[in-house]
Amino acid sequence: MDLKTLIPQKLKEKFPAVEFEITDYKDELTFKFDKKFVVEICSFLKSDTGLEFRSCTDITAIDWATRKNRFTMVYNIFSMKHNFRLRLKADVDEADCKIDSVSSVWRAANWQERETYDMYGIKFNNHPDLRRMYMPEEFEYHPLRKDFPLMGIPGSIPLPKK
Amino acid sequence: MGLEAYIKDNGFLTTQVNAIIAWARKSSVWPMPMGISCCAIEMMAVGDPKYDIARFGSEVMRFTPRQCDLMIVAGTVTYKMAPVVRKIFDQMPEPKWVIAMGACTSSGGMYRSYSVVQGIDQFLPVDIYLAGCPPRPDNLLHALMKIQEKIGKTKASQFHDVPLKEEGIKLPELNVIQKN
Numbered sequence: 470m471d472l473k474t475l476i477p478q479k480l481k482e483k484f485p486a487v488e489f490e491i492t493d494y495k496d497e498l499t500f501k502f503d504k505k506f507v508v509e510i511c512s513f514l515k516s517d518t519g520l521e522f523r524s525c526t527d528i529t530a531i532d533w534a535t536r537k538n539r540f541t542m543v544y545n546i547f548s549m550k551h552n553f554r555l556r557l558k559a560d561v562d563e564a565d566c567k568i569d570s571v572s573s574v575w576r577a578a579n580w581q582e583r584e585t586y587d588m589y590g591i592k593f594n595n596h597p598d599l600r601r602m603y604m605p606e607e608f609e610y611h612p613l614r615k616d617f618p619l620m621g622i623p624g625s626i627p628l629p630k631k
Numbered sequence: 632m633g634l635e636a637y638i639k640d641n642g643f644l645t646t647q648v649n650a651i652i653a654w655a656r657k658s659s660v661w662p663m664p665m666g667i668s669c670c671a672i673e674m675m676a677v678g679d680p681k682y683d684i685a686r687f688g689s690e691v692m693r694f695t696p697r698q699c700d701l702m703i704v705a706g707t708v709t710y711k712m713a714p715v716v717r718k719i720f721d722q723m724p725e726p727k728w729v730i731a732m733g734a735c736t737s738s739g740g741m742y743r744s745y746s747v748v749q750g751i752d753q754f755l756p757v758d759i760y761l762a763g764c765p766p767r768p769d770n771l772l773h774a775l776m777k778i779q780e781k782i783g784k785t786k787a788s789q790f791h792d793v794p795l796k797e798e799g800i801k802l803p804e805l806n807v808i809q810k811n
């Protein structure tokens with residue numbers, strides 16, 4: 470069976486309680502669901518023998534600035550067995566800026582979640598080592614948020630004395 | 632050939648100490664290749680036989696700052712890298728000079744953003760700003776010649792780090808890296 474029909478079918482069968490929002494844009498399949506199911510769904514997609522999404526290509530977020538659910542987490546995953554790419558999305562609100570970490574599913578997610586934390590300030594529950602990735606440890610802001618000025622905040626990162 | 636021809640019958644030179652030290656200094660400037668990004672590729676090209684920085688006595692790129700007197704900062708200096716660059720500069724013995732190679736190093740260049748230092752002169756004393764993205768190897772040689780010109784005009788007495796007799800000998804203050 471075609472994977473495009475197989476994946477939604479399997480997911481709906483396995484998770485009857487979850488509401489999936491499925492989009493198929495430019496031949497790319499995207500699933501959107503509630504953030505509390507993220508670990509279950511990811512580990513199912515990885516371990517199911519008919520799917521085997523063993524590679525976590527990228528994890529990032531989108532900042533919608535003024536929208537109600539301010540952030541959207543984006544997971545791009547890849548099945549080597551079927552040469553098939555899939556995108557997962559989950560909304561995260563600013564008031565509850567947390568989501569479960571999928572680093573227990575894919576080890577590669579560890580650094581990608583650290584990067585997302587550094588740039589957007591989304592916290593990952595159960596992450597083994599949630600430190601900043603690029604910015605200095607003592608930096609207080611999250612640069613890829615829309616309300617962060619392009620040129621930064623003067624004096625927020627100290628320079629050595631001349 | 633060269634100098635030897637003049638001294639074949641016990642010839643001698645008369646000159647000022649300052650002049651001969653400056654001449655010696657400028658003819659063998661040892662660079663510290665602080666290659667941080669793409670400009671470093673052009674800096675490497677300067678060392679190859681086509682451009683051949685050895686013609687200027689600067690082929691000894693030292694990767695330890697203790698043996699250098701010219702720092703070529705080649706590349707984009709981010710805020711996170713700035714303390715590292717400064718620390719390496721601080722480890723170089725006096726006298727020392729700095730070339731800011733490329734647009735990024737001189738002014739932040741095309742990286743007008745929160746993460747890139749908008750010009751290393753905010754934390755280093757720069758002698759030469761070198762324009763270009765990246766500057767051609769010949770440009771770097773030009774900058775080196777300008778530095779040599781500058782060194783040629785210096786006086787050795789400017790740099791004496793041995794204290795004068797009256798002052799007594801002072802030990803340099805230890806650099807306290809972190810205070811608890």
Ligand code: SF4
Nearest residue numbers: 669670733734735765
């Ligand atoms: S000036 Fe251009 S070539 Fe040099 S480091 Fe910057 S971007 Fe790279």
